Amino acid sequence: MSNTSVRSQNGLTASAYVNLWSPQAGKKFRLYFLRVSFTKESTTPAQELFAVKDGATTFVVQDVSQGVLTAPGVPLIYDFHFHNNGYLSLAADNKLSVGLQNPLSTGVWGCIAWGCEE
Numbered sequence: 001m002s003n004t005s006v007r008s009q010n011g012l013t014a015s016a017y018v019n020l021w022s023p024q025a026g027k028k029f030r031l032y033f034l035r036v037s038f039t040k041e042s043t044t045p046a047q048e049l050f051a052v053k054d055g056a057t058t059f060v061v062q063d064v065s066q067g068v069l070t071a072p073g074v075p076l077i078y079d080f081h082f083h084n085n086g087y088l089s090l091a092a093d094n095k096l097s098v099g100l101q102n103p104l105s106t107g108v109w110g111c112i113a114w115g116c117e118e
Contacts, residue, residue, distance in 0.1 A: 003116065010110035017053060017099035020113055027117040028089040029096055034080040035112045042107030049101040055094035086115060
């Protein structure tokens with residue numbers, strides 16, 4: 001197992017999935033912690049779902065609408081902890097990607113992942 005690694009994407013507005021982690025050839029990622037944050041200016045036109053994918057498989061879906069819609073002017077942070085041994089990707093070479101169901105109307109979002117490759 002290699003050392004802990006931090007991966008991030010910031011300044012995002014679109015709803016398309018963004019590659020957060022591409023492990024080295026033949027390796028899997030092991031995810032221990034994931035944080036998604038929204039700037040205080042963030043607004044969304046509809047229900048907003050944040051999703052995380054392991055290759056083509058979605059393994060986390062979080063409704064972030066309530067916070068973004070009801071707390072204007074407040075930066076929002078959602079933390080996801082993968083306890084014990086973390087989340088091990090389903091297959092070697094799978095990419096970890098994150099995305100929103102809808103693009104934000106205003107503001108930006110970002111995501112940070114902590115984990116390792118093995």
